[in-house]
Amino acid sequence: xxxxxxxxxxxxxxxxxxxxxxxxxxxxxxxxxxxxxxxxxxxxxxxxxxxxxxxxxxxxxxxxxxxxxxxxxxxxxxxxxxxxxxxxxxxxxxxxxxxxxxxxxxxxxxxxxxxxxxxxxxxxxxxxxxxxxxxxxxxxxxxxxxxxxxxxxxxxxxxxxxxxxxxxxxxxxxxxxxxxxxxxxxxxxxxxxxxxxxxxxxxxxxxxxxxxxxxxxxxxxxxxxxxxxxxxxxxxxxxxxxxxxxxxxxxxxxxxxxxxxxxxxxxxxxxxxxxx
Numbered sequence: 001x002x003x004x005x006x007x008x009x010x011x012x013x014x015x016x017x018x019x020x021x022x023x024x025x026x027x028x029x030x031x032x033x034x035x036x037x038x039x040x041x042x043x044x045x046x047x048x049x050x051x052x053x054x055x056x057x058x059x060x061x062x063x064x065x066x067x068x069x070x071x072x073x074x075x076x077x078x079x080x081x082x083x084x085x086x087x088x089x090x091x092x093x094x095x096x097x098x099x100x101x102x103x104x105x106x107x108x109x110x111x112x113x114x115x116x117x118x119x120x121x122x123x124x125x126x127x128x129x130x131x132x133x134x135x136x137x138x139x140x141x142x143x144x145x146x147x148x149x150x151x152x153x154x155x156x157x158x159x160x161x162x163x164x165x166x167x168x169x170x171x172x173x174x175x176x177x178x179x180x181x182x183x184x185x186x187x188x189x190x191x192x193x194x195x196x197x198x199x200x201x202x203x204x205x206x207x208x209x210x211x212x213x214x215x216x217x218x219x220x221x222x223x224x225x226x227x228x229x230x231x232x233x234x235x236x237x238x239x240x241x242x243x244x245x246x247x248x249x250x251x252x253x254x255x256x257x258x259x260x261x262x263x264x265x266x267x268x269x270x271x272x273x274x275x276x
Contacts, residue, residue, distance in 0.1 A: 026231065026270050027067060028242055028256070029059040032263035036069060039260060041270070046261040050084055052077050058099040059267045062106055062121070063275045070097035076110055093117050093126040103141040104275050111136045116149055118164050128164035140181040140189065148189055150178030157191070159204070173205035180220030182274070184227050184247070192218040197232055197245070211250040212243055222269040223247060231268040242268045
């Protein structure tokens with residue numbers, strides 16, 4: 001298991017992380033620095049960081065505040081709250097871990113180059129694996145254990161009703177080239193598409209509404225547990241930020257970037273995470 005290290009410039013920040021309740025913060029994965037930056041809720045001041053080595057590419061939190069970092073080196077590291085050292089590493093069946101999410105049972109879902117894998121928490125053994133052609137793009141799990149996966153290079157979103165067992169997906173009626181995805185407490189699917197962030201209500205046949213504005217290339221989305229805010233990474237050569245959006249009204253609230261210690265944010269998740 002690789003040990004997480006804290007860069008010298010970040011050491012004082014990382015040590016300060018123990019002074020607050022870690023799950024109540026915004027965790028932002030910065031591709032440029034390779035760090036998961038910890039920002040205090042509401043003020044979004046940087047108060048800590050986690051270093052995972054390799055090339056981290058996705059981040060998630062479970063209901064207990066454990067942090068999961070997907071690394072393209074072929075692993076997912078699980079960090080306990082207020083810790084810079086992983087308590088567990090998942091790497092069975094992985095080639096390059098691009099995204100990670102968890103469900104309300106604590107199961108861990110990994111997006112790989114051409115498949116998605118599911119693991120029991122704390123067990124480095126693939127529970128279910130399903131191939132996605134040409135490649136998966138975005139993943140979300142709802143309270144019924146339905147798994148939603150975007151099909152890269154197409155306008156299709158797949159739904160694995162009841163979970164990945166049997167690998168028997170249906171294609172949703174809505175047509176969107178999906179990137180990052182999330183679900184809200186009403187079961188609506190929130191999808192980053194080309195230049196839009198769409199909210200899609202069941203039975204997922206059409207876009208219900210859009211949120212946010214001024215998008216260049218929205219990449220990932222996470223919803224706060226109270227469903228008041230959405231956190232969207234918008235990444236392009238001209239714009240590399242986390243956009244905080246009022247999820248109820250759809251209006252932009254604030255933009256997080258260099259002033260918050262961020263360089264190239266590619267994923268952000270709020271704690272306590274919206275896991276239903």
